[in-house]
């Protein structure tokens with residue numbers, strides 16, 4: 001029997017948690033994000049996939065002069081985003097279904113969102129992200145970093161999390177036509193949390209070559 005889709009519950013949880021989440025959110029990934037954005041021209045189209053309340057990530061992108069579109073499931077999160085970043089283009093929608101232009105973005109940031117999507121849908125989600133990227137475009141994506149699926153407590157509620165083992169997740173990203181540039185674990189507690197950098201090649205065999213070390217992975 002198919003399992004019920006957790007999206008409605010995830011959206012309701014973030015509707016309720018939005019102000020609290022916003023207060024607690026720290027900008028630990030600023031350095032990574034700056035490195036990711038290096039060389040992107042002002043005005044470049046960037047998708048903040050699962051933008052939440054827009055702070056700190058979308059705000060940082062907007063301040064760099066990028067043309068940012070934020071997509072999120074939660075009306076509560078998007079209401080906060082509209083209040084804090086009146087110029088931000090926002091779309092309420094599920095990344096698994098929302099219609100966005102093919103090759104419409106030079107960069108996509110998907111920070112802490114894929115782990116709320118059931119892993120059975122990760123391959124399809126990665127294909128969508130790849131399709132939205134312009135050839136040569138770049139993606140930064142975080143993942144839970146372990147083969148886990150279930151409900152965990154957060155802020156007095158239970159939230160759905162899902163992920164594959166890193167090797168499998170990277171296989172799915174490559175299968176979506178993306179070139180994985182790096183994959184790092186950024187959680188000192190050792191519980192996982194992977195930051196993956198990938199690009200959509202310009203054309204087969206012609207695209208940007210992977211830079212830096214090959215990702216070292218746990219199985």
Ligand SMILES: C[S@@+](CC[C@H](N)C(=O)[O-])C[C@H]1O[C@@H](n2cnc3c(N)ncnc32)[C@H](O)[C@@H]1O
Nearest residue numbers: 014050051052072073074094095111112113116
């Ligand atoms: C942990 S928060 C991260 C928010 C923001 N990216 C950040 O780094 O602060 C996860 C966000 O993803 C959104 N979300 C979860 N599943 C989604 C989906 N399938 N489509 C769009 N947004 C989703 C939630 O509503 C929530 O705002």
